[in-house]
Amino acid sequence: MKPLLLSLLALIMVGCSAPSPDEFVIWHGYRGAERAALEEVLALYNEQTDGPPVRALAVPFDAYADKLSAALPRGRGPDLFVFGHDRLGGWVEGSDAIDPIGFYLSEADKERFLPNMLEAMTYRGQVYGLPLNFKSIALIRNTALAPEAPLDTHDLVSMAEDLTDPDRNQFGLAYEFANPDMHAALMNGFGGGVFDDAGTVALNRPENVAAFDLLLQWQNEASILLPEPTGALVLSVFNTGKTPFVISGPWFLSEVAPEIEVGISPLPDIVEAGGAPIQPWIFIEGIFVTRTSRDPQRAFEIAQFITSETGQTVMAEMGRQLPAATAVWEQSSISEDPVAAGFRAQMEQGAPMPNIPELALFWSPADVAMDQVLRSGRAPTDALAEAQTKMTAAIDALREQDR
Amino acid sequence: MTTRFDNALGVIFGLAAALIVLTLSSARMHATVEQNSALELAYAEATSAASAYARGGPSVVTAAHETAASTSRLRIATLPDRQLVGAWPGTEGSRPLTVAEKGLFDRAERMAAQGRSRLDATAPDRSVRVSAMLPAGSPPGIAEVELQTPAGGNARLWTFLLITSALAASFIASRMPAIAGTQASRQSALFSIGATAVGGILAGFASLSRLGHWQTEKAADVETGLEGLASAYNVTLERTNIISEPLAGARFDVWLAVFLAAAIAAFFAFGIGRRIWETLKTHRTAYAYAAPAVIGALVLVFFPFLYGVAISFTDTTLVNQTDPFVERWTGISNYLSILGDTDLFRRGEAGLSINYQSFWWTLFVTILWTVTNVTLGVSIGLGLALLLNTPGLAGRGIYRVLLILPWAVPNYITALVWKGMFHPQFGVINQGVQLFGFQPVSWFDSFGSAFLTGLAANVWLSFPFMMVVSLGALQSVSKDMYEAARLEGASAWRRFVDITLPSVQPALVPAVILSVVWTFNMFNVIYLVSNGEPAGANEILITEAYKIGFEQYRYGYSAAYSVVIFAILLAYGVFQVRATRATEQV
Numbered sequence A: 001m002k003p004l005l006l007s008l009l010a011l012i013m014v015g016c017s018a019p020s021p022d023e024f025v026i027w028h029g030y031r032g033a034e035r036a037a038l039e040e041v042l043a044l045y046n047e048q049t050d051g052p053p054v055r056a057l058a059v060p061f062d063a064y065a066d067k068l069s070a071a072l073p074r075g076r077g078p079d080l081f082v083f084g085h086d087r088l089g090g091w092v093e094g095s096d097a098i099d100p101i102g103f104y105l106s107e108a109d110k111e112r113f114l115p116n117m118l119e120a121m122t123y124r125g126q127v128y129g130l131p132l133n134f135k136s137i138a139l140i141r142n143t144a145l146a147p148e149a150p151l152d153t154h155d156l157v158s159m160a161e162d163l164t165d166p167d168r169n170q171f172g173l174a175y176e177f178a179n180p181d182m183h184a185a186l187m188n189g190f191g192g193g194v195f196d197d198a199g200t201v202a203l204n205r206p207e208n209v210a211a212f213d214l215l216l217q218w219q220n221e222a223s224i225l226l227p228e229p230t231g232a233l234v235l236s237v238f239n240t241g242k243t244p245f246v247i248s249g250p251w252f253l254s255e256v257a258p259e260i261e262v263g264i265s266p267l268p269d270i271v272e273a274g275g276a277p278i279q280p281w282i283f284i285e286g287i288f289v290t291r292t293s294r295d296p297q298r299a300f301e302i303a304q305f306i307t308s309e310t311g312q313t314v315m316a317e318m319g320r321q322l323p324a325a326t327a328v329w330e331q332s333s334i335s336e337d338p339v340a341a342g343f344r345a346q347m348e349q350g351a352p353m354p355n356i357p358e359l360a361l362f363w364s365p366a367d368v369a370m371d372q373v374l375r376s377g378r379a380p381t382d383a384l385a386e387a388q389t390k391m392t393a394a395i396d397a398l399r400e401q402d403r
Numbered sequence B: 001m002t003t004r005f006d007n008a009l010g011v012i013f014g015l016a017a018a019l020i021v022l023t024l025s026s027a028r029m030h031a032t033v034e035q036n037s038a039l040e041l042a043y044a045e046a047t048s049a050a051s052a053y054a055r056g057g058p059s060v061v062t063a064a065h066e067t068a069a070s071t072s073r074l075r076i077a078t079l080p081d082r083q084l085v086g087a088w089p090g091t092e093g094s095r096p097l098t099v100a101e102k103g104l105f106d107r108a109e110r111m112a113a114q115g116r117s118r119l120d121a122t123a124p125d126r127s128v129r130v131s132a133m134l135p136a137g138s139p140p141g142i143a144e145v146e147l148q149t150p151a152g153g154n155a156r157l158w159t160f161l162l163i164t165s166a167l168a169a170s171f172i173a174s175r176m177p178a179i180a181g182t183q184a185s186r187q188s189a190l191f192s193i194g195a196t197a198v199g200g201i202l203a204g205f206a207s208l209s210r211l212g213h214w215q216t217e218k219a220a221d222v223e224t225g226l227e228g229l230a231s232a233y234n235v236t237l238e239r240t241n242i243i244s245e246p247l248a249g250a251r252f253d254v255w256l257a258v259f260l261a262a263a264i265a266a267f268f269a270f271g272i273g274r275r276i277w278e279t280l281k282t283h284r285t286a287y288a289y290a291a292p293a294v295i296g297a298l299v300l301v302f303f304p305f306l307y308g309v310a311i312s313f314t315d316t317t318l319v320n321q322t323d324p325f326v327e328r329w330t331g332i333s334n335y336l337s338i339l340g341d342t343d344l345f346r347r348g349e350a351g352l353s354i355n356y357q358s359f360w361w362t363l364f365v366t367i368l369w370t371v372t373n374v375t376l377g378v379s380i381g382l383g384l385a386l387l388l389n390t391p392g393l394a395g396r397g398i399y400r401v402l403l404i405l406p407w408a409v410p411n412y413i414t415a416l417v418w419k420g421m422f423h424p425q426f427g428v429i430n431q432g433v434q435l436f437g438f439q440p441v442s443w444f445d446s447f448g449s450a451f452l453t454g455l456a457a458n459v460w461l462s463f464p465f466m467m468v469v470s471l472g473a474l475q476s477v478s479k480d481m482y483e484a485a486r487l488e489g490a491s492a493w494r495r496f497v498d499i500t501l502p503s504v505q506p507a508l509v510p511a512v513i514l515s516v517v518w519t520f521n522m523f524n525v526i527y528l529v530s531n532g533e534p535a536g537a538n539e540i541l542i543t544e545a546y547k548i549g550f551e552q553y554r555y556g557y558s559a560a561y562s563v564v565i566f567a568i569l570l571a572y573g574v575f576q577v578r579a580t581r582a583t584e585q586v
Helices: A002-015 A032-048 A061-074 A085-094 A107-111 A153-162 A180-189 A206-221 A231-239 A296-306 A309-317 A326-330 A338-348 A357-361 A363-374 A380-399 B002-056 B099-112 B153-175 B183-233 B248-269 B272-282 B284-311 B333-339 B359-388 B396-408 B411-421 B428-435 B447-475 B479-487 B492-520 B523-530 B541-550 B555-585
Strands: A024-028 A054-058 A080-084 A129-135 A138-142 A245-248 A262-265 A281-289 B061-065 B073-077 B083-088 B345-348 B351-354
Touching (some): A024 A061, A032 A309, A061 A085, A080 A085, A085 A129, A129 A309, A138 A338, A180 A363, A231 A245, A281 A296, A309 A326, A357 A380, B359 B541, B359 B555, B492 B555, B541 B555
Parallel strands (some): A024 A054
Antiparallel strands (some): B061 B073, B073 B083, B345 B351
């Protein structure tokens, strides 16, 4: 009996082993080249400095957010972690586990990033992280089919119409248009969006209805859209040369067939909205310092190093990231890369995805509304009004505290 | 002799528990008194700081920060350039803030930002309550006094000591056969429970509540004083974060101790502990073999289940999930709000409409869904089984394999295939409808047609099981009975009702019971095919619970919903067991 009990005990003890006190740990969800790049940057840092070394821990991406949400409030998290800015508000409100870094920031620090970057790291007037890189969707074209990028939506539609032939499975524009994430670009472009300037839900605005009308026109009248698009389908039609235009992000490029030559350009201006550009949501990845870090100031210095020109150059060249630091863009290897330049041009006319926690309650009503309008032919006004009611009710239910 | 000994033991138990509760509450009282003096101190500090601030000029943020009940400090810092202007106690001059004082800066920055916690609009912020907004253009001067109840360190230590000493004493007692599990020890247990409870109520509750009242008044005094100061010196006041009910935590601790003491006393004095130990010793090999399964069940089944039940009594959401459990506790209000949502009809702009979010509507849909599915599944399954059971049927094996196929395909794939078939534009069903010259139907736009989509998918999934079960039972029915019935001139219908049905019933009843439970909680089909459309009208209980929990992030409410589902199925299970027993006895 005793050996069994002992081995059980031993098993439990192994499961609870404490982290070593002599090192700083940074969590990230990277794989492949990005992971190697981050480890390279940390190796550089460890070489340059004395004191406890920094170690990177790769967390499988699917479980990453949940793992952080579980570990941060209980003080079992890392010293620093890399994550997108979209969950910032949720973490600040929900667990208060991220340390604001405004105290350490000098005026020079505030000016060393591209526009929109530090804003995304700011929640309710306090800066919580240093921006590392950005991702944005843009117009990706097959230059053999479409040598020139369209400047406005009329251009886009007429070019796409010429290349649409449903009988031969050819479609002028392929993107996951039923995805609220993508559709937000049109809503923002018309001056609408999920929230108004005060952060209140405002889905049922005429601007958002207009965005739906344009999408419906593309789908039903111009018929340029690839129907029922999924990520795999979009990739497949692009790789087989059946579509000239795709709207997607940098992640799409790694899967494009080598024989296809791509061009990246900002999404066109919307003629129907008086020439305002389509404004996709930009997703900015930052480095955050946790409140339970053994030395927040040192942790901030590590974040400073990773987001410095040296660090971000490695992340950009080795990890193929689009750097957030302005200085890196002055290097010819980055600025003359047509892909990077294309996405940067798009980023400058995009809008950071809202980082307020209410956004988490957007997806479910939005999915339903997209489905109703695009598949069941429901009027956009009604579908948006229903989504507005649902989302407001969900927020009110969260706010309601029976005390 | 033994009775007297046991009674003595009971008295000792009771007295010990009462003593512990007394000590616990006196420790609390001491802490409270200390806090009261700290409050007065903080008030004095705030006064001197505010007057110093008024002399020094505008544009500074003042923050008094209290870390423990007995110590208090006060520092004044400027927001944009990170200078410490003054500190009390101590008369330091102006100097830059150190890293150790970063908290002061963060606090000031947070206060200067507009707005309160976005989602947690009414609850006090854990670290600061930002209620006083700075008037536009005015100097951001903020005075803050924060006091925190010490985190019950003493109470927890005492609870731990109580448990260990009771465990040790009871273990020794349980080793003595004379005093465990006897009538006398039961009396002593009752005595100790009684003494503990009385001790807890008298010593703890009464004195604590009086003290609590006193402290609440004191806190109000300080708040009023600070408000007066703020207007006198033109300081914008961050409302003081004084815990107005400082002893709620203490009360909880005392009750916890009382409950634990009583439970432990009962556990051992009633001889339960001794009997468990005896059984474990006698059958140790069996228990050793069962141990992994028991541990697995405890960790993977019982713990999550009990945790879910516990959460259902709280208002846990995405926002407050890290708050202490006591603060989230709301009693049965979740259940009241679920079961009390009886407004089935709503009067809107478009006349009377059904409130699809009501629990009762969802329950009605779930029952309708279960009944129609099981009825159709059983009828089709039985019908096909009868056809397949035709003597001399050619290619029976092929038919059987084909008919079992729907069952063999994973149900989420089947569900997605059906969803695709009901697509208004490209779905094969609407294509077929158009082929016959009808208008295409928007399947997911009305309750009836959306319900049909789920029904079709689920019947498709469930009839093979019923068919297999019935077919097995049919094949064991003796041919002689049909022969005899035919000779007596019984019609085909009579033969079916009087011979076939009674023969397959023993096999079919358990299958129906199972099928009811499966269908009641058939998450995949509803979620994937109609997704509760239109407007949540087609939601069944389990998908509704999922959406509340993981799309609206109201974990407490969702847990309560799940407990209600569990209760319904438990009631159904008990009823079914009774009903089946009745049929078996026939």
